[in-house]
Amino acid sequence: MSLPSCPKCNASYTYEDGHLFVCPMCFHEWTAESQRAAEEASIIHDANGNELNTGDDVTLIRDLKLGKDTLKKGAKARNIRILDTPVDGHDIDGRVDGFGMIYLKSSVVKK
Ligand SMILES: [Zn+2]
Numbered sequence: 001m002s003l004p005s006c007p008k009c010n011a012s013y014t015y016e017d018g019h020l021f022v023c024p025m026c027f028h029e030w031t032a033e034s035q036r037a038a039e040e041a042s043i044i045h046d047a048n049g050n051e052l053n054t055g056d057d058v059t060l061i062r063d064l065k066l067g068k069d070t071l072k073k074g075a076k077a078r079n080i081r082i083l084d085t086p087v088d089g090h091d092i093d094g095r096v097d098g099f100g101m102i103y104l105k106s107s108v109v110k111k
Contacts, residue, residue, distance in 0.1 A: 004035050044082050044091055046110045052092065054082050058109035071096065077104060 003014040006023035013024050020029050044052045047061050057078045064071040077094030083103075087093075090103035 007035075007038060044106045046106055047108065048110050050111050052080065052082065052106055052109075052111065054080065056080050056111055058092075058094065058104075058111055060104075061108055061110050064104075064108065066099065066102065069099070071099065071102075077102070077109065080104070080109075 003016065003021060005012045006014055006026060006028055007030060008028040009023065009026040011023055011025040014021050015024065016022070017029075020031060021035065022029050046052050046058060052058065057076055058080055060071060060073050060075045060077070062073050075096055077092075077096050080092045080094035083091055083093060087103050089105060091106050092109070093101055093103045095101050
């Protein structure tokens with residue numbers, strides 16, 4: 001298993017010291033537990049709790065108002081992207097036939 005990059009300065013010279021990860025560049029120390037927590041926090045889940053990844057196709061689990069149109073439950077969003085920074089509470093976007101690229105919430109889709 002490769003060691004994680006430093007969460008502070010992003011250097012990849014991490015070494016293990018007992019139960020600690022240590023960065024020799026900025027002397028930051030962190031634990032495997034905090035590393036795991038940080039990784040889990042950045043994982044986006046669908047309505048069923050499955051992990052979503054960039055490039056996945058998802059299906060809407062309920063109707064969504066989109067201006068004056070309604071995006072029907074069961075509509076497919078293709079080739080989704082996980083947004084680094086949520087836009088207005090939306091954490092993914094994807095291409096929906098007839099609508100183009102739209103922002104979505106991971107809580108209203110499933111794989
Ligand atoms: Zn560092």
